[in-house]
Amino acid sequence: MADGRNHVPCCIQERVPDICQDVCRGEYTAITNNIKTHFSCSAYTEQTLACIVEGIELLPSAPEFIEVEALTEKSLKVSWGKPIANLETITMYVVNVTSLRTFDDRLIDPDEDDISKIQNTTETKQYRVSGDANQTVINSLKPFTMYEITVVAANTHGTSLPSYAVRSLTLTPGTIKQKAVGEAPKLPDTKKCCIDKGINQTSCLTQLCDPSVIDSAEITTYMICAPWATTTFSCLADGLDHTPCCKARGLPDKCQQFCLGNVTVNIDFNVFKCFRYMNEYKNCLFQGYGVLPSAPIQVHITNIGTEFAILHWALPKTLGDTVQHYNIHYRMLTTYDNEYGSVAKAHSPFILEGLQHDMDYEFYVEAVNTHGVGEPSARITFRTQSKVIEDKIEESMVYNVTECCVDADLSDHCLPLCSYDANMTDIKQLAGVCGSEFHKIIRCGAGGRNHGTCCSRRGVPPVCLSLCTGVIVDSLLVTATTCIPYIGNIVLCYEEGTGLLPGPVNDLQAEVVDDRSVYLEWEPPSDQRNVTGYEVHYQKVDNTSVHETPLKLDNQIVTNDTKVIVTNLETDGIYNMFVVSRNEYGSSLPSSIVMISVRKTENQTIISGVTSPPHSLAVASHSATWVTITWKPPEFSHPSEQITYSIYHKSAADESYQISNTTVTTRMIDNLNPNTQYIVYVKAISKKGASLPSETLIAWTDPAYPAFVEVSLLSLLPSTLCRKYQLDADFPATNSPPD
Incomplete structure (x- = not known):
């Protein structure tokens, strides 16, 4: 549909998200069962089509017939054919040269030691060429490096799409491409030999006495010239024995008689099969004449x-x-x-x-x-x-979302959902049974990385942006209804971020140094290759703000080390602190949080970072003797961390709390008294310890009212009269009576 034109600038101007710009590039993502193909772009269809209609009239099509030739170890010659559409408007060509990943550091040749020093880098450079040219030479390249080359045509309105990509290797160090081909030695005059020996048949002289065309002679020609076969093949042999060459090139034993220096050949049906080997025979003749190159x-x-x-x-x-x-x-x-x-x-x-x-x-x-x-x-x-070994190596070098879900103790029957290539069929079938563990899937999908920037760029609405940080803010039903149309947008950001964004830090610990400073130390992410630094966040909190979990606190310290001393704190002040890793593409999410009181004591202990507290406690249902409590999991936690919950409850009159444990985010508290006020809060428990308590929830059980039962009796009396009885009774049950 794009017809070789690049409509992306127009689509960007019309605020079409990048995930919906595939049509602007002449591509189309078909909706399949794969979750990544389910993204919403219908709102931008009109703008996209308008850009395409405008661009076809104004923009040039892509260059054609791209050819790349290696000239030296540092230069490539690139040539192309002119575009078909809007050729007269072209002002320049842009040649894109991308160095692909450098090959293994093994030596090319014993004398080429410097190849092993080539760095494993990837970069793209652009070279501008005049609009009336159709070739250029690219210099200053790396030796023995594979490059991918595309060419783009440009005019005052925009550009074409890139041409098809061509890959080429630069030459090895010290190698120069052969510029001129020398003149080969001349062939012996075998025709003169045939004439001198009495052959005057024209077809025999032109075809069987000329070694350069003998492989194209027909069987009828061989039959016509059979009486002079010995003479013609003797002249072709030129007195040399070509048998070793014929054996090496695979001629059958029966056919090797043609290769002898003193040929005595009879052309009959027994040698017809030899005519298929005449090309090899010809090369052996040329090799014997000394006009062919030797072996490379x-x-x-x-x-x-x-x-x-x-x-x-x-x-x-x-x-x-x-x-x-x-x-x-x-x-x-x-x-x-x-x-x-x-x-x-x-x-x-x-x-x-x-x-x-x-x-x-x-x-x-x-x-x-x-x-x-x-x-x-x-x-x-x-x-x-x-490939099996290579796949294992690649898997070990990238984030494994399924392994994260296994570590987080996701149920086995829900594991098909824990993949960036999950399918919609599994989502529909397992949504009901896996709803209570959906937060684990989202948390592992995000992988402890902050994908908010990518999601905003790809058109995810603000109400769904929390999913891009692995957090479910609203109820599962509301979240699914609102955000399912954007599930592909979000998952694509998850997958993209695993290669770009750094992972979360591990094992955050804090210790008070003196009454004004705190020492923080942590372990780098499991894969620290793309980490360029760390950002320490800290903020003084009070009883009101202690449960807040913003992604950015009031104060930050940037460091390249895995430890730092936070100074100029208030004595006896209580501070929340966390650390995120960062690079040029973004940052990780906090994996734990430390709350510490700044006061040096004799029995000072090291405080480990723990998850943030559960939040958003609510009463899902209730009766006279039980209540069901739900809550949201911690916003700050390591994605693969196993989290359990301790639920504390007591009535207003009790002095101590009763404690129950669960691994899901809901709990029915039973054996309660009717018409009683209960106080409830929850803690998240991980291997590093317990989180702060959640906010406190006040829940009332229902009162126990006497049951009112109305019984209707129908009696089939002769008078067909219906009698109605009303009965009052006290029942011990505190629920509604059965029908």
Whole structure:
């Protein structure tokens, strides 16, 4: 629909969220059963279509026929074809050059030690080229690095979409591409030999006496020229024995008589099968004449992956300057499929793609000049890497949301929901049974990272933004009704953030240093590769604000260390403190909070950070002898932390609290007295200790009223009279009586 134009700037101007800009880029995300495809963009359809209609009239289409050629170890030549639409309006081209992840640090050649020093970095550069040009040379690149190149056409109104991407390797250090092809030696005059020996048949002279076209001769020509077969093949042999070459190139024994220096050949049906090998025979003749290049040398292989490997070779020692290109032959070393695949017109280094993982392969290389194909190189065998092992390595390096849910003690039957690739069918089927544990799934989905910025950018409404920090503010029913249309937006932010945002810190501890300062120490996130620093938040609290859990406190300290001393505090002041990790993309969420009183004592102890308290206590239902209490889980906790809850309750007349425990966020307190006021609060318990108490809830049980029962009796008397009786009775039950 975008027709090769980039309508994204217009869509941004119309405030279309980035998650809904796929159509502006000429893409479309089909709605499937996968949760990530369920995002809401219907509100922006009109703006998107208006941008596309306008852009098709004004913007150029994408350049075509992109070609990339490696010139040296630090330069690539990029060429392209002109766009079709709005060509006359183009003012410039932008060439995007992206260095992909550097290959393994293994040596390319014994003399190329500096390759192992290439840094594992990825960067993108743009090069502007005049609108009337169709090629450019990119310099100052890294040796032996794979680059991905796209070209964009631009005019005064905007740009096209990028062309299709082309990947190319720069040459290895010290290698320079062959600029000119030398002239190959001339062939012997075999036609003159045939004429001197009495052959005057035109078709025999032009086809069987010319080694350059002998492989294209028809069987009828061989039959017509059969009387002169010995003479023609003797002239072609030029007095040399080509048998070793013919054996090496796979000619059957019956056909090797053509390769002898003193040929005595009879053309009959027994040698018809040899005509299919005439191309190999021709190359053996040329090899014997000394006009073909020898075998490529220094053949080796590097950077073996699961589906590709990079092949290298050097010029042949003989006639290397006459080589135009190379042919690569490769095969899988199996018993059932050992046919060679071929790649023509290749140059070193060459990326051999489309391989199967964990399999053995063999390859060899042939040099080609104007006369034909030279000798094959030595055969090299290698084994591709195992994708299973690679997947395990990648899994160990990324955040595993399912593992988090297992650590958080999520029920086994709810685990299918704990995945960034969960499907809508499972969500609908398991929503009822997993509702009480939904907060664990959301908490692990967020992974202790603050995805609020991404969610805002992707059009998540403010009422649902708490989900982007792993917190459910409202009831599950209200949250589902309001936020299900944006579930794809949120999950995509979760997944994106696992690679960009830092994870939460661990094991926060605090100790009073003196009456004015506190020492804080913590462990870095489990994966600290993308952490650039830490931010310490602290704030003095009182009885009113002690239960508040804002993501930003009044005071902050930025540090690159995992410990800090907070100074200039008020003596005897009570402070809340927490730490988040940060980088250029954002920050983590607090994983625990410390409440500490600033007063140095003799028996000073280290205080461990614990979860924030449960909150939003409410009475879900009640009767005369029981009440059901619900609450929201802590807003600050480590995503994989196992949390249990202790519920404290007592009547207003009691002196001590009764305690019960649960792992879910609801509890029915029974064996209560009718018409009685009860005081209830909840603590969250983790391996680091108990949280502060939640806010206190006052709950009343129902009074026990006498039951009023009305009984109607129908009597089928002859007079068909209906008699109605009214009965008053006292029942011991305190609920409504049965019907």
